[in-house]
Amino acid sequence: MPGMPDQPALTLYGFWRSMAAYRVRVALALKGLAAEEIALDLDAGDQFAPDFLALNPEGAVPALVGPGRPPLTQSMAILEYLEERYPDPPLLPADLYGRARVRSLAALIVSDTHPLIVPRVREYLAETAGFDEAALNAWRAHWVGRGLTAMEARLAGSPETGVFCHGDAVTFADICLGNLGVAAHTVGFDLGQVPTVARIIATCREIDAFAKAHPMRQRGAPPAAA
Numbered sequence: 434m435p436g437m438p439d440q441p442a443l444t445l446y447g448f449w450r451s452m453a454a455y456r457v458r459v460a461l462a463l464k465g466l467a468a469e470e471i472a473l474d475l476d477a478g479d480q481f482a483p484d485f486l487a488l489n490p491e492g493a494v495p496a497l498v499g500p501g502r503p504p505l506t507q508s509m510a511i512l513e514y515l516e517e518r519y520p521d522p523p524l525l526p527a528d529l530y531g532r533a534r535v536r537s538l539a540a541l542i543v544s545d546t547h548p549l550i551v552p553r554v555r556e557y558l559a560e561t562a563g564f565d566e567a568a569l570n571a572w573r574a575h576w577v578g579r580g581l582t583a584m585e586a587r588l589a590g591s592p593e594t595g596v597f598c599h600g601d602a603v604t605f606a607d608i609c610l611g612n613l614g615v616a617a618h619t620v621g622f623d624l625g626q627v628p629t630v631a632r633i634i635a636t637c638r639e640i641d642a643f644a645k646a647h648p649m650r651q652r653g654a655p656p657a658a659a
């Protein structure tokens with residue numbers, strides 16, 4: 434497995450469509466780290482298999498397993514771990530305010546947008562709250578659109594925004610924005626409405642680490658769903 438010469442063997446439990454696994458995949462690649470990926474099928478309920486629940490009792494991906502320690506879960510905790518353990522290249526700014534701004538932008542997506550569209554929420558809406566397919570699609574489009582619009586307002590209105598979300602280097606915020614861009618495509622959101630967001634997503638897509646992490650390039654992705 435290619436990667437840093439003396440890096441420990443890493444195993445990433447993911448799912449081709451998972452936004453949270455995408456974040457870890459991009460961060461690993463940007464840090465030059467290799468991980469073997471075990472592909473779960475969340476649509477088939479693999480996240481509730483006893484073997485996987487032993488790794489993450491929450492029943493969610495990603496989980497990152499390394500030698501000699503329990504699994505790490507929660508994508509942003511994993512990113513923070515990678516950042517401290519492998520600081521080069523940095524994915525957070527050097528200054529305190531910059532780090533807080535980047536984490537704030539990331540949280541808008543990771544904490545306030547993504548949780549509303551995960552499978553367990555969609556399943557609850559369908560099975561308990563009576564949502565049909567159209568209502569589910571409207572729900573997902575609403576929250577993805579709201580997240581993208583809020584990101585546009587944050588980014589377009591800030592002097593700290595540069596080539597990327599914060600200045601001219603990739604940070605956690607771009608990793609999170611990249612996967613919201615994938616969700617935008619899924620719900621048919623026109624990125625023309627959010628030009629700053631669209632520009633940054635397009636710039637990120639030119640970077641190998643982002644391109645290779647794209648859901649449609651993962652094992653398990655349906656060939657026709659591009």
Ligand SMILES: N[C@@H](CCC(=O)N[C@@H](CS)C(=O)NCC(=O)O)C(=O)O
Nearest residue numbers: 451452453493494507508551552553
């Ligand atoms: N906040 C968590 C989110 C984890 C999460 O919900 N992952 C989704 C896939 S993107 C999942 O495994 N969902 C399983 C389910 O909802 O049943 C993180 O960032 O790691």
